[in-house]
Amino acid sequence: MARKVVAKGRARFHRETPEDRRRQLGEAALRCIVKHGNAGVSVRQIAAEAGVTQGLITHHFGEINELVAYAFDIMSEGLLQSLLKAVADAEPTPQKRLDAFINVSFSPMLFDRGVLGVWVVFWGLVLHSPRMSASQQGEYSNYVGAIEGLLGDLAADEGFGIADIRLSAIAFTALLDGLWLAWCLNPASFKPEEGMQLCRNWVEGLRRGAYA
Amino acid sequence: MARKVVAKGRARFHRETPEDRRRQLGEAALRCIVKHGNAGVSVRQIAAEAGVTQGLITHHFGEINELVAYAFDIMSEGLLQSLLKAVADAEPTPQKRLDAFINVSFSPMLFDRGVLGVWVVFWGLVLHSPRMSASQQGEYSNYVGAIEGLLGDLAADEGFGIADIRLSAIAFTALLDGLWLAWCLNPASFKPEEGMQLCRNWVEGLRRGAYA
DNA sequence: ATACTTGTTATACGATCTTATAATTTCACT
DNA sequence: AGTGAAATTATAAGATCGTATAACAAGTAT
Incomplete structure (x- = not known):
């Protein structure tokens, strides 16, 4: 009977250690800043660049300034x-x-x-x-x-x-x-x-x- | 009969030459940037700093980058x-x-x-x-x-x-x-x-x- | 296998932003 | 005085932003 209820379409993902994820987000932030300067400093853009959702930034850094x-x-x-x-x-x-x-x-x-x-x-x-x-x-x-x-x-x-x-x-x-x-x-x-x-x-x- | 219909409360203002107004807006922009850095670059903040409404910036400069x-x-x-x-x-x-x-x-x-x-x-x-x-x-x-x-x-x-x-x-x-x-x-x-x-x-x- | 922790997604809310458009007032000129 | 040009206000529309919250899933330990 099919497989374990792959909920209504929620995205798959795999976990990373906080340390790794933080670095990925930091590097994504740098790429965004290179590309768009000050305009690149945005939760949404950085999350997109890192291929994750916005909440992750809040989760790992609290506020964007910390990131x-x-x-x-x-x-x-x-x-x-x-x-x-x-x-x-x-x-x-x-x-x-x-x-x-x-x-x-x-x-x-x-x-x-x-x-x-x-x-x-x-x-x-x-x-x-x-x-x-x-x-x-x-x-x-x-x-x-x-x-x-x-x-x-x-x-x-x-x-x-x-x-x-x-x-x-x-x-x-x-x-x-x-x-x-x-x-x-x-x-x-x-x-x-x-x-x-x-x-x-x-x-x-x-x-x-x-x-x- | 009363005076010339002082419309329902629209703000008074006085005109300035485009040249003067542009300079006023430019200087207001500088003050905003001094105070808030990149965050100070905003039509609303600059207009407020200059004591005028936002539309004036569009009118004199087209887009904010020009200002x-x-x-x-x-x-x-x-x-x-x-x-x-x-x-x-x-x-x-x-x-x-x-x-x-x-x-x-x-x-x-x-x-x-x-x-x-x-x-x-x-x-x-x-x-x-x-x-x-x-x-x-x-x-x-x-x-x-x-x-x-x-x-x-x-x-x-x-x-x-x-x-x-x-x-x-x-x-x-x-x-x-x-x-x-x-x-x-x-x-x-x-x-x-x-x-x-x-x-x-x-x-x-x-x-x-x-x-x- | 089952449960638990927590990393992660999904979503919503309120604020602020830029730009466009229409209404109005001021001022110079006749 | 009255008229007209344009400087200015007022308002709206649509994007984007930051943060909070709740639901979900992945992986670890039991």
């Missing part, structure tokens, strides 16, 4: 890992490691309009949400800390002085972010290789004692 | 004018003029979370709207052009070389924008005076031939 914050954390972590991996894979001299950092920063994986688009949405939220701001501060300090290490090693290795490594790392970060922003908003303004050269020039200024 | 683009133009123009005025008011030596540019860039008028908030919203739109992208490109090239002039004058005056002035101006712009972004997202990360110092350090690197 977005979670997506932000995923993305931050992923990018930082990519950067650190490139550094780790480089020859272990301070110069090569810093070069590797610069090169991967301008590689298509990171120097990308879609990636910036996600970031821009996050920035907008950080300015108005304490929850997002907290995530951003943690992420930023990890990022600056990594650069601090690279610059400090280079200075020690080559024997030049830096008055304030933390501030120098902040400047280098700002330069990278600013170039990334400018290029993504208008890819015709300069070429990625030119951006890399400008970063190397910045380091050359450091080397020549402009920050001592 | 936002117009607000973007107002804002760009205003900021650039502030910068150029500070330069014009400075003593007419290349060094003083560049210093003035740096100083005003980090003054509370420009180095401000509200201002960045507006910009972030615009960036988000630029990435997804050709109309906004066109405005941004024009604005960006004006900005970089101004810096190009300042840097070129300094190099000529002091007799040091710059391989590519345009690229150097792009880097300096990126540094300014990056510092602005970082500080607004997290004002605890560094002090505006430190940001100014980092800009001067960058110029010192230029002076020492790091970009030659």
Whole structure:
């Protein structure tokens, strides 16, 4: 007699652990944001992108802001890992490691309009949400800390002085972010290789004692 | 017999020239964006902020995107004018003029979370709207052009070389924008005076031939 | 097999959004 | 004063949004 009453047409589905589902939803959110920017931040769109119903987002995250914050954390972590991996894979001299950092920063994986688009949405939220701001501060300090290490090693290795490594790392970060922003908003303004050269020039200024 | 049939309570109003009204609406839009970020971009909120009804926006701008683009133009123009005025008011030596540019860039008028908030919203739109992208490109090239002039004058005056002035101006712009972004997202990360110092350090690197 | 936990679907409600359209008032001009 | 153009209000229609709630089903343990 037929099979176990496949109710009036309710959709089949299979369960996932909360951890897996949360990540799927976070990644779907990122895809939506890449595609539509701020307009992509919507329970319905994200649920559709993930192939589930809206209630699931409420169930796993309570409110949508939590999902977005979670997506932000995923993305931050992923990018930082990519950067650190490139550094780790480089020859272990301070110069090569810093070069590797610069090169991967301008590689298509990171120097990308879609990636910036996600970031821009996050920035907008950080300015108005304490929850997002907290995530951003943690992420930023990890990022600056990594650069601090690279610059400090280079200075020690080559024997030049830096008055304030933390501030120098902040400047280098700002330069990278600013170039990334400018290029993504208008890819015709300069070429990625030119951006890399400008970063190397910045380091050359450091080397020549402009920050001592 | 009474007066001219003051209809059943329709609101009084007074007309303005399209030009004035457009500007009022544009400025109301900016205030809304400052207050609520992307969430502030809404016909209803902007109309309320301006003290008019929604239909007026449709009437003057057709669709809301046009209003936002117009607000973007107002804002760009205003900021650039502030910068150029500070330069014009400075003593007419290349060094003083560049210093003035740096100083005003980090003054509370420009180095401000509200201002960045507006910009972030615009960036988000630029990435997804050709109309906004066109405005941004024009604005960006004006900005970089101004810096190009300042840097070129300094190099000529002091007799040091710059391989590519345009690229150097792009880097300096990126540094300014990056510092602005970082500080607004997290004002605890560094002090505006430190940001100014980092800009001067960058110029010192230029002076020492790091970009030659 | 049966029951239980909970991940998941389904659905509804109220708010807000954009855009379109019609009615009305203001103001400049004759 | 009266007329006409258009700036402005008023209102409605249809989408979409976020969240709450209840029913259902999948998988685990008993």
